[in-house]
Amino acid sequence: MPGPLEPPAQLFVLGAGIMGSGIAGQAALAGHPVTLYDIETRLAERGRERAAHDLERHCVREGRPATEAREAADRISATSELDGLAGSSLVLEAAPESLELKRRLFQEMDRRAPAETLLASNTSSLSITALAAVTKRPERVVGIHFFNPVLRMPLVEIIAGVRTSGETVQRARAFAEGLGKTVTLSQDAPGFVTSRSMAVLVNEAIWMLYDRVATREDIDRAHKLGFHHPMGPLELADLVGLDTLLHVLDRLYTGFRDPKYRACPLLVNLVEAGKLGRKTGEGFYTYPAPPASLGGAA
Numbered sequence: 001m002p003g004p005l006e007p008p009a010q011l012f013v014l015g016a017g018i019m020g021s022g023i024a025g026q027a028a029l030a031g032h033p034v035t036l037y038d039i040e041t042r043l044a045e046r047g048r049e050r051a052a053h054d055l056e057r058h059c060v061r062e063g064r065p066a067t068e069a070r071e072a073a074d075r076i077s078a079t080s081e082l083d084g085l086a087g088s089s090l091v092l093e094a095a096p097e098s099l100e101l102k103r104r105l106f107q108e109m110d111r112r113a114p115a116e117t118l119l120a121s122n123t124s125s126l127s128i129t130a131l132a133a134v135t136k137r138p139e140r141v142v143g144i145h146f147f148n149p150v151l152r153m154p155l156v157e158i159i160a161g162v163r164t165s166g167e168t169v170q171r172a173r174a175f176a177e178g179l180g181k182t183v184t185l186s187q188d189a190p191g192f193v194t195s196r197s198m199a200v201l202v203n204e205a206i207w208m209l210y211d212r213v214a215t216r217e218d219i220d221r222a223h224k225l226g227f228h229h230p231m232g233p234l235e236l237a238d239l240v241g242l243d244t245l246l247h248v249l250d251r252l253y254t255g256f257r258d259p260k261y262r263a264c265p266l267l268v269n270l271v272e273a274g275k276l277g278r279k280t281g282e283g284f285y286t287y288p289a290p291p292a293s294l295g296g297a298a
C-alpha cells in the first residue's frame with residue numbers, strides 16, 4: 001500500500017513555465033522537496049527563479065516571515081535531467097497543452113518512476129484517460145488541475161480518468177488539501193468543469209471584440225463591474241496564455257464536435273503571430289517586459 005503524499009514526499013514537476021513554477025513553489029511552501037524539470041537547464045533555472053520571486057511576494061502579502069519564502073525556494077532544485085523521476089512519490093506534468101507531447105512524457109514518466117508513484121497532469125482540457133492509456137498504471141494516473149496564479153488561487157480540480165482508482169483520487173485530494181487548496185472532483189470530459197466554462201466565456205468576448213460590439217476595455221469593464229469578475233475575459237485570456245486557450249477550445253471543438261466551441265479567428269491570428277499574452281509581453285494588451293531572469297529577453 002503506497003504511503004500518503006504528505007511533506008516531505010518528493011515531487012517531480014515536468015515543465016517549468018507559468019504553471020510548473022507555480023506548482024513547485026506552492027508544494028515547496030508546504031514542505032515538499034521539488035525537482036523542477038524543463039527541456040533546457042536555463043528554462044528550469046528560470047522557472048525556479050520565478051517560483052522564488054513569487055514565493056517572496058506571496059509571503060509579504062500574507063504577512064508570513066521572509067525566511068519561509070527562502071526556505072521554500074531552497075527546497076526546489078532545477079534540472080534538465082529526468083533521473084530524479086526514479087526517487088519521486090508524485091510526478092506532476094505541466095508541459096504545453098499537446099496530447100502528443102504529453103503522451104510521450106507519460107510513457108517516459110511511467111518507465112522511470114517507481115510503480116507506486118502517482119502520475120498527474122495539470123492539463124486544462126486533455127483526456128486523462130488517453131494519457132493513462134499509454135502507461136502500465138492507468139489506475140495511478142489522475143488530473144490535478146491548478147489555477148493561475150497557483151499561490152493565490154484556492155481551487156484544485158481533480159479529474160478521474162476512466163481507469164483512475166478511488167484510492168488515487170483520495171491520495172490526490174489529500175495532497176492538494178495538504179497544500180491548503182479546496183478540491184472539486186470532475187469526470188473526464190473535454191475541458192472538465194472549469195476550462196469548459198472559461199473557454200466559452202473568453203471566446204465569446206473575443207468574438208465580441210472581433211465583431212466590434214465594444215472596445216477591449218469596455219468588454220473587460222462590463223464583466224468586472226456588471227458581474228463582479230475580478231478581471232475581464234480579455235485580461236484573463238492574456239493571463240492564461242492565448243496558445244493554451246486555443247488548445248482548450250480546439251479540444252472542446254473536436255471532443256464534442258460542436259461548433260459552439262469554434263475559436264474566433266482573431267484568437268487564431270494572435271497565436272500565429274506569437275502574441276500569446278503576458279508571457280510574451282503582448283496579447284489583447286501589452287505588458288512591460290519582465291526582468292530577464294524571470295522570462296524577459298534572454
Ligand SMILES: NC(=O)c1ccc[n+]([C@@H]2O[C@H](COP(=O)([O-])OP(=O)(O)OC[C@H]3O[C@@H](n4cnc5c(N)ncnc54)[C@H](O)[C@@H]3O)[C@@H](O)[C@H]2O)c1
Nearest residue numbers: 014015016017018019020094095096097122123124148240
Ligand atoms: N496558463 C494557465 O493559466 C493554465 C492553468 C491551468 C492549467 N494549465 C495547463 O498547464 C500546462 C502548462 O501550461 P503553462 O501555462 O505553464 O505553459 P507554459 O508555456 O508557460 O510552460 C510550459 C513549459 O513546458 C516546457 N516544455 C516544453 N516541452 C517540454 C517537455 N518535453 N518536457 C517538459 N517540459 C517541456 C516549456 O519549455 C515551458 O517552460 C498546460 O497543460 C496548460 O493547459 C495552464
